[in-house]
Amino acid sequence: MTQAVAIIGTGQTECGKRDDVSYPELIHEAVRRAFEASGLEAEDIEAVVSGSMPPAMEGVANPHLYWVDAMGAANKPLIRTATCGSTGMSLAHTCFYHVASGLFDLVMVIGAEKMYEGDPQGTMATVADPFFQRPFLAGAPGIFSLQSNEWAHRYGLEEKRVRMAAAQLSVRNHNDALLNPYAHIKVKTTVEDVLASRVIAYPVRMLDVCPGSDGACALIMASEKMVKKLGIKTPAWVRGIGYCGEEAFFGEGDKVVWQSAINAAKGAYKQAGISNPRKELDVAEVYNPFTFQEMLFYECFGFCDFGKACELVEQEVVMKGGDLPCDPSGGTLCTNPIGATGLQRTAEIVLQVTKKAGERQIPGAKTGLAHAMGGLDQFNGVMIISNTLQ
Amino acid sequence: MSGQSRILEGYVSLPYRWAMGETTTRFFDEFKNKKIMGTRCGKCNRVLIPARSFCSHCFDNVDEWVEVGQEGVIKTWVAVNFSYEGQPKEPPYILGIIELDGADVGLPHFIGGVPMDDFDELAKKVRIGEKVRAVWKESREGNILDIDYFEPVD
Numbered sequence: 001m002t003q004a005v006a007i008i009g010t011g012q013t014e015c016g017k018r019d020d021v022s023y024p025e026l027i028h029e030a031v032r033r034a035f036e037a038s039g040l041e042a043e044d045i046e047a048v049v050s051g052s053m054p055p056a057m058e059g060v061a062n063p064h065l066y067w068v069d070a071m072g073a074a075n076k077p078l079i080r081t082a083t084c085g086s087t088g089m090s091l092a093h094t095c096f097y098h099v100a101s102g103l104f105d106l107v108m109v110i111g112a113e114k115m116y117e118g119d120p121q122g123t124m125a126t127v128a129d130p131f132f133q134r135p136f137l138a139g140a141p142g143i144f145s146l147q148s149n150e151w152a153h154r155y156g157l158e159e160k161r162v163r164m165a166a167a168q169l170s171v172r173n174h175n176d177a178l179l180n181p182y183a184h185i186k187v188k189t190t191v192e193d194v195l196a197s198r199v200i201a202y203p204v205r206m207l208d209v210c211p212g213s214d215g216a217c218a219l220i221m222a223s224e225k226m227v228k229k230l231g232i233k234t235p236a237w238v239r240g241i242g243y244c245g246e247e248a249f250f251g252e253g254d255k256v257v258w259q260s261a262i263n264a265a266k267g268a269y270k271q272a273g274i275s276n277p278r279k280e281l282d283v284a285e286v287y288n289p290f291t292f293q294e295m296l297f298y299e300c301f302g303f304c305d306f307g308k309a310c311e312l313v314e315q316e317v318v319m320k321g322g323d324l325p326c327d328p329s330g331g332t333l334c335t336n337p338i339g340a341t342g343l344q345r346t347a348e349i350v351l352q353v354t355k356k357a358g359e360r361q362i363p364g365a366k367t368g369l370a371h372a373m374g375g376l377d378q379f380n381g382v383m384i385i386s387n388t389l390q
Numbered sequence: 391m392s393g394q395s396r397i398l399e400g401y402v403s404l405p406y407r408w409a410m411g412e413t414t415t416r417f418f419d420e421f422k423n424k425k426i427m428g429t430r431c432g433k434c435n436r437v438l439i440p441a442r443s444f445c446s447h448c449f450d451n452v453d454e455w456v457e458v459g460q461e462g463v464i465k466t467w468v469a470v471n472f473s474y475e476g477q478p479k480e481p482p483y484i485l486g487i488i489e490l491d492g493a494d495v496g497l498p499h500f501i502g503g504v505p506m507d508d509f510d511e512l513a514k515k516v517r518i519g520e521k522v523r524a525v526w527k528e529s530r531e532g533n534i535l536d537i538d539y540f541e542p543v544d
Contacts, residue, residue, distance in 0.1 A: 012430070019395055019397065019411065020395050023394070056402070059400065099522055119474060119475040120474075121472070121474030121475070122474045122476045122477075124474030125474065125476055125477075127477070130406075130408050130439070131408070131410060131418075131532055131533075131534065132440050133498055135478035135500075135534065135535065136426075136485050136499055136500070137485075137496035138468075138470040138472075138474070138477070139472075139474055139483060141468075141470070142468055142470050142485055145468035146466045146467065146468045146485065146486075146487060147466070147519065148468045149464035149467060149468060150465065152519040153466070153519075154457045157532065159513075198471075199469070199471045199509055199519065200471060200472050201468045201469065201470050201471060202468060202469035202482075202509040202512070203509075203513070204468075230515075247447075248446070248448070249440075249495055250487070250496075250498055251465070251487045251489075251493045251496025251497055252446065252496070253497050269450060269483045324463060357457055
């Protein structure tokens with residue numbers, strides 16, 4: 001790495017059904033807030049990184065062109081990064097590369113989605129090739145429920161136990177979302193509600209599944225010398241990143257001992273000098289569009305041994321007050337404007353380690369993990385963020 | 391300002407013509423004779439299905455054709471119970487990944503031939519690791535849906 005990189009501003013929109021604004025207006029809202037949070041203006045930014053889901057999601061091809069004015073990106077280098085669900089984390093990494101390379105000192109990154117404007121599951125089905133896989137990948141719920149079922153079977157986990165742990169995670173996420181001003185689904189729910197909710201993709205139920213949201217998120221990244229020049233008081237330093245992809249054919253990889261997730265975390269831990277994530281991380285924003293999948297990630301990220309994720313829920317390790325509280329934002333489970341989601345995970349960790357998370361602040365959080373997953377089910381990206389450079 | 395935001399409704403519908411290449415063309419032509427063919431990589435020895443012209447791991451060209459079994463085991467499955475644009479079937483229906491005998495890559499397809507009225511009952515009949523066999527359509531056109539579904543083998 002040529003130079004160290006800090007995140008010095010975050011801007012998030014309220015999420016939900018945002019028929020009150022056009023797509024560029026939604027983005028402008030997030031960008032303006034990132035400027036307000038950092039004390040910067042559009043003219044200060046040297047380059048812009050942006051991304052979203054496949055353009056069929058909103059019916060506007062090459063949306064970064066449509067977004068230019070809203071991002072203050074005219075007359076600047078502009079790049080689009082898109083990897084489906086992991087787009088937000090790919091965006092954060094792309095922005096990081098710009099600054100870490102030494103080519104730029106101040107770069108803005110924006111992710112956004114307006115999922116109420118098209119057909120999200122229909123769009124996702126077109127991500128699969130037209131010959132072999134398209135009929136058999138029923139949007140996100142189909143793909144990730146296949147994975148959840150295989151995970152529970154691999155370790156002989158009793159179905160009742162897995163469902164209960166998943167329901168507890170659903171309740172935790174829904175409770176935490178009530179404290180997040182940007183969250184979409186704000187409903188108090190109980191374990192009984194989750195267990196009784198409608199089957200979406202058996203065994204996964206409505207309250208185990210994320211919504212599709214309208215929303216945008218922007219971050220500003222700066223080099224160490226720019227942090228000093230601007231006199232930024234509370235930079236959040238990027239301490240490590242890891243990203244990994246898998247084969248195109250869905251039946252080829254092992255989605256339980258999931259190499260892309262394992263490798264992404266390992267790479268980020270190595271750069272950050274983390275050997276025991278359970279002890280060394282204070283908070284994690286695990287990408288959790290599905291309750292079951294959040295548990296699978298605990299194992300791939302080394303928070304526990306393989307097959308033991310239910311115990312982390314049962315022993316409340318991943319709850320507030322536990323050893324490693326996860327998803328204090330309410331997670332992807334309660335808010336999912338997909339192109340922005342990985343950036344929201346990153347923004348939440350930035351807010352947590354800089355003590356700006358308001359009512360949902362995890363006391364004493366210094367180092368955290370942000371994550372996103374995507375492709376069809378074949379990309380994982382991780383970022384470790386800390387309030388200190390060393 | 392009026393405080394109102396109107397919705398413009400529209401539709402984007404585009405025609406495509408997707409070239410299969412020779413390997414995929416032969417793979418689907420074999421379906422007409424109820425044969426499932428893979429290709430074996432000379433380097434890693436994996437039998438890949440659908441048949442490929444290059445190996446995803448070794449990157450070498452692959453051209454040794456091998457017939458794989460009509461039977462295999464369920465690697466995993468899900469019962470789809472929601473609707474979306476472009477869906478291939480009316481829900482509820484079952485998707486699975488099938489590990490066919492003699493193949494080293496799982497094949498995503500439908501699982502059928504089981505009653506769909508109660509998911510918990512269904513879960514007793516459709517089980518990971520259980521045997522299934524291909525059920526072919528009477529009239530076959532040389533595409534992935536020539537296999538109607540995979541049914542549990544008693």
